[in-house]
Amino acid sequence: MSMLDAPTGRRVAPGFGVLFKTELLLALRHRADIANPLLFFVTVLALLPLGVGPEPALLAKMASGMIWVMALLATLLSQESLFRGDFENGSLEQMALSPQPLYFAVLAKSMVHWMVTGLPLALLSPLLGLMLNLPAAGYLCLFFSLLLGSASLSLVGAVGAALTVALSRPGLLLALIVMPLYVPVLIFGTGAVQAAIDGYGYSAQLAVLAAYLAAAAALAPLAAAGAIRISTET
């Protein structure tokens, strides 16, 4: 295997580029799949004041946490379909068989997933902050923490999506296995926004989020690639 792989092994970068472009094109052609998590995000957050009452002080206190929790749920909901299509039409098996490392295939898919969910969520967050009366000092930090944190969510979620792709209805199970792994991101994301609102520096929390992202980018695709190999055995 190693002899045959040697020439193709050097072509990882173009292979990654092709897959990345294909994935991005596919994602952009399925506009509804991009819009649904965002609409979910906005709708649920609009329900929040109806549940807890419209009192501005109360909403201001809850805003950063609620926006983060909803971003987490929105990412999770979109995660289920990450490998689904490719699994059902057999491309996932082909990816696993191809000499291109599966690691980069997962990385490309996770990056595209982040670009169509995490990135728009972060861009949308100031609007929701406004609706929930988020204190002015928190906006910039909320944006950056969501930008960094949601990338980690996409990567870690890919492991769960790969583990459950062979199951017929993985929705709730996926949430069950991935949610506990999202805890550090949630804690440091909301921690950063809270620090910003209270007038403290928040670069330390953002640095931790970035460090988590670096670790997730290195390790999560590895685990997800292993999970894909397990799932495609069936």
Next chain:
Amino acid sequence: MEVFLAWQWFHRLGSPRWFYQKTGAWLPWLALASAVLLATGAVWGLGFAPEDAKQGNSYRIIYIHVPAAFLALAGYYIMAVGGAIGLIWKMKLSFAVMRAAAPIGAVLTFIALFTGALWGKPTWGTYWVWDARITSMLILLFLYIGVIALGRAFAREQVADKACALLALVGTVNIPIIYKSVDWWFTLHQPATIRLTKASSIDPSMFYPLLTMIAGFYCFYAWTLIAHTRVLLLQREWRTQWVREALVEEK
């Protein structure tokens, strides 16, 4: 040849049949050891250890709470190591150990949470406080439940084993990160009472019964884990000759 001999025990250990035959003899001894240790520790801790100056008698729940929490965490690592060995050496036995460890660990985590809540009522005046270690244990419970639920979702045991092993390993990488992040977020809790590096802040008269209980819990854990693994092995290997022979013998 020497290398082969050195590894022979390892491969033999991987054989479900060998494991089943050997461990049958260990079970009564483990059961006896755990019964003696748990009874001694419980009587000593609940009846004879001195009363705490601040918390009165309510601190005595430590004799259940701490050993359960110890093993809940250790159990996750045992499960993950079992899964890793299974993935690397494709060993049927270690997958069975991993699958057996999951529900036991989940129950121990629940016991730790439950006793912690009971302890919290007289100490903090409330059953539930969102503090660092309680929250970490709750997340650990979710991690266990995730592994159990994932294992049940697959129709084929072999795929379920590998998927659970992978999830357990991912969880292992995340546990220290989760623990540290929850610790950072931490609000109120008494500092850890047993430290291995520094002098312990608990009096020896209270500490020795606690050690006895911890040893008892370890024996009890080994006993339940082996017993549960044996049942799983019988279920998985029921078509083989050795299972029939073993069952006939036991009749």
